[in-house]
Amino acid sequence: MKYHYQYVSPTSVRIELIPENNKETEQVNALTDQQTDHQKLSTLYQKGILQYKANALLTKIRFMNFPKVALCSHS
Numbered sequence: 001m002k003y004h005y006q007y008v009s010p011t012s013v014r015i016e017l018i019p020e021n022n023k024e025t026e027q028v029n030a031l032t033d034q035q036t037d038h039q040k041l042s043t044l045y046q047k048g049i050l051q052y053k054a055n056a057l058l059t060k061i062r063f064m065n066f067p068k069v070a071l072c073s074h075s
Contacts, residue, residue, distance in 0.1 A: 003048040012073045014064070015048045031067045041067055049074050 001024050006014040019025040031041055046058045049072055060073040 001044065001047070003051060005048075005052050008071065011075065012071060013049070013052055014069065015045060015052070015072050016069045017044060017048070017067070028067060045070060045072055048072070 002018040002020055004016040004018055006016075008014055017028060019028050027040075042058065042061065045061055049056045049058045053074065056074040058072055059075050062071045062073075063069070064071055
């Protein structure tokens with residue numbers, strides 16, 4: 001999975017999930033259909049925030065375009 005980042009503030013960033021292959025595309029589409037598997041989504045965004053800023057802790061996810069784009073707060 002690739003991630004696209006847009007700086008918002010010192011404690012928040014906009015993250016877009018970009019699937020790199022069919023398996024990842026199916027995974028994201030399954031999350032769209034279910035809208036209930038918050039643990040998988042949290043894991044994807046936590047991985048993204050760690051690539052953006054090492055040792056960051058994801059504290060809040062606010063979806064802008066479910067499930068691919070979210071405003072993520074971190075500490």
